[in-house]
Amino acid sequence: MRSTVFLALGILLFGVSAIAPATYAQSISQTELAEATFYIENMTCALCPVTVKAAMSGVEGVQSVEVNFDARTAHVSFDPAKTDIAAIALASEQSGYPAAVQG
The missing domain is CATH 3.30.70.100 (Alpha-Beta Plaits)
Incomplete structure (x- = not known):
């Protein structure tokens, strides 16, 4: 539960690319x-x-x-x-x- 809260907070504050692997972020933008x-x-x-x-x-x-x-x-x-x-x-x-x- 605690990790889910931190994950949601991370997404809200920094976006998906801040917590996602670099390859995932790159594949979206290419x-x-x-x-x-x-x-x-x-x-x-x-x-x-x-x-x-x-x-x-x-x-x-x-x-x-x-x-x-x-x-x-x-x-x-x-x-x-x-x-x-x-x-x-x-x-x-x-x-x-x-x-x-x-x-």
Whole structure:
């Protein structure tokens, strides 16, 4: 009985993550990322990939962007609960670089 009272008090004061194992807290906060590769138009100079990466990275939910100037592509990892392919492509387009998802 006493341990139940302390457990309830701990939950009220500190939340579940304070008393739960770290792996439990981590599994709740982790979501599965989606990936997409975009073909990027209009990239003509070394600064273009910097602009594309900044535009795509600025979309909420985007975790990483890797731009390949030679292949004219951008590989993006993102949280599908926060954004989608259309929003990422729109961000690139609004920065002057239309993007179309490959595959």
